[in-house]
Amino acid sequence: MATDTASRASLDVREMQSVAPEADVQRRKHTLEESMRKTAGNGAVAYYAAQNPAINTAMTHRNIDFVNDGEGGYRDAASIDEVLAYGTARRARVTREIKDGERHAVTVVGHLPMSMCEPDGTTYHPLDTTTGLPKDGKDGRPLVTLPRYRAKDEAEMRRYFSEFIDFQATNILPGGHDAIHGGSINLDESRPHVQLLVDTYEKDPRGKEPDALRNGFSRAFGRHRSDRKVQKVSKTGNPMVAADGSPIMVGEGARRKMERYHCELKSHMIDAGFDIEAERDAVRHDRRLVLPDYQEVQDLRTETAAQAAIVEEAEADLGLVAAGLVEERQALHEKAQALEIDVFGDVVSEVQAHEREVEKDLAARRAEVEQLRKKAESEGYEKGLARGTMRAAVEFEEVEAPSLRATARAEGRAAGEAESAKIREEAQEAAEQARRDERAARVAREEAEKRLAELPEYDPKVAVQEMQAIRHDAAERVRVVAIEKGAYRTDPTTGKAVIEPASAVIDRQAAALWDQRRAGKKGPMPTETVGMRAEKVRGIARGGQKDLAKANASAERSRSQSNDGMGR
Template sequence: MDTVIGRTGFHAQHTKNVGERGAIVHEMMRELDEDSIAYWATRNPNIVIADEVLNEAMVNDGAGGFRACADRQEVLDYGADRVRRVKRKFRDDKLDPKTGKMKGGTVTTSLLVSHLPKSMCIEIPGYYPVLDKKTGEPVVDADGDPMMRSRWVARDRDDARHYFQEVVQYLTDEAIPGGTEAVLGYDIQHSESTPHVQILADTFAEDPKDEDALRVESSRAWFSHRDVKDDKGKQKSGPTKLREYHAGLKQHLLDLGYDISADFDEARHLVGMGKDEYGQTMDAKRHVDTLKDRAVEDHEKLNEWDTSLLDLRDQLADRAEHLDERQRNLEARESELPTLRRHVEEMGREDGVKAAAAANDKIVKQRIAATLAPAWSAVDRQRKELEGLLAQAAQDRENYLIAATQLEQYNRTLQPLVEKWERANPHTERGAKAQRSATLIRQIEQRAAELRENTPTDDVEFGD
């Protein structure tokens, strides 16, 4: 079994419309009423309704901490009070004539999502069917069997709660511009494919010019801002800040002794990939892994067929050598016939009797027939046996070529992924694993080519 690697990180999404908070909280804290659970369960196949009772909704208590939330409106009311303290009016989106997109509006709200590391989970294999993104129907593998994926549940829910509280604390201290006061609420969820926490925060911080007011600090925290620069005096970009937040969160949790990898998944957390997109990516990866496993199985079958064909070829060679020996014996006996005829003629001349010569000729023919008949019968029998073996070899060769063609098709399907694996950084654990997979596929391709070159031909012919 492969060692489970624990990874930490978070995904950030931002919105400009304060009105979208209602929909966010409705999904985030759906466990607060049965209607919401039913509504979202029909839209998210990962939701396990029976486990909704395990989720924990928390709202800002306004005193520097959080308390259990009984009504989603508490979260929205707390956020509305902070909106009223923002003195400067929010900017509206404007159409960019160059790109044709709306831009320039004020970002007011952030949703941060962080999953529990796999090292703190227990895997339940084959829990969910893999569903087609477009049709919603189960996806099947090359054998027609439904593809399944695992569910991960917290090994210890108390430990999971403490972990998520540390994540919330770090993000409020280092990433969210208004600190704890800017976090409207958060929800720890155990009812989906992986335990995770969703944090709803605004982008407002205290206005240094007015202690009773707030100002928007989204650019300072998440995007480029003229006052936020690196050690060289260069203005930091949004991706640079994200990398720093991720690195800081990782180090914070490592210092606390959590069993997590020293790396974080940049491919997931820094390119805007949310939990839905990540799930779809993992489904696609599982499909590719299935194809790779099938290719390995076919490779093993080809090796078995290759061995069988080589054995059959050796048997044919032995039979051919045996027939050659029989042929040489017949030719040797035929070479004795002139000597036998001369001997008969000499006997006829010595006796001077034509009848005797005719009788002797008949005797010669009888002796020839008696000598050659068993040999020719044996040759004919051996020829029929060999023709049967050749027919079987031709059928095996056809099966072999069909399998080789299927293997080549699998290899072409895997080609883009193999090329990506070959470009992976071999100095990382993920990159090394990717390159080992690529090497395996290349070995399979080479072996398939060698087997095709060594395929026995069906051009064996026999004379009369």
């Protein structure tokens, strides 16, 4: 069984790209539920154990989950939410909004060196990332079985992880201790390790915002204008110089920055008294493999070692057979010489024939060995391809898919807001029209009341008396000759006398006098009684009230439509 037993100070970093504030919180929550599964609860323990057989649920209760206490230290975490709240409060102080695609958080993982570990007596079968089934088990071969490890000295383990966390705060994170939200020391997996959830925010005090922050990811893990200068190297790793022989200096950049962090971490741990190998893990660090990929590589190494053992065994058998033939041939030759017989040639022929048969057998077995080797290489390629495909799918779900969902939500929200604005505009216009109608109705009512108020009051008794007096005056003025109860008048056209009733003459004279009387008053003489006038006023008032009620109802409908348009 091939395992990585080198005693190294490991440091693995994984970045989280922003999609949207709410989605970013969920991403941090899922990360914490996996690493702090003890605090997250039994549901989280069962869920992640089903995905990762390295988790020994009987040991999860020994995990150490912690949260930043905000006072320069850490305390035991009571819930996942308080770690999330700490990170959310930090992000709220960032003055420039973090855009989609920018890094908003980082997970940091460090394993306990193998020199500080010992097997705990349990094993597990790693799962194939493509099939989800335990690895190997093909063609009658046994399953891949890996051991779990525990700390030899728990006190030294705690001291190691404390130094590891302090190193992040002092040497890497721009925000120092405050940038560490929380984490967990996992003791229930294949090997003790610490997982930290951190941010890269740094202080950016300004005016009325002394606690303001800004994102310093590029300063910590990317390329930044403040990077220290280092000599440029070629693709083959050779230092580069200018034409005059002077070194070509460039900014450190992300890759060499991480290399420096690894070297500084090793030096820090060695100075702290830990048994750490000074060299770095080229396979893991040069290729920048994150923890799951590295574990996959180790499992593939184990499988490859098993297949290599079969090949070596077959080659060893071939070697033993060949050696036996050489010894047998030499013995026969010596025996023939000792007997001094002429049959040596025959013996040699027999030996040579036997050798040819053995050579054919050796060729067949060599072909079998070559086939085994090619099969191992092919399976390794297929596994690598499958692993890469799986990694691409995971990265799509973690990076691109949330962005696409956020874009769809934003477009839907924009369309809804545009439609809502249109409805509000139409409702506001309807409300304004209702208010105009209400004002017009009020003006009409006031004008009617004003006109009614200008009409003179009318008393029927007085009017009758005046009419009778006028008729009497008219009758007194008429001087006619009584002819069969009639009277005559001169036709103004013919000049002849026209006989007509005296009452008609009196009426005509009364009408003229009535017109004279009316001309002497302001405005027309009343032609209706007090009761008729009162009834008319009440009718106009009732009509105004109906118009007002209609205008109010229209305004209320407009306000209701406006509220509906605003999503109420």
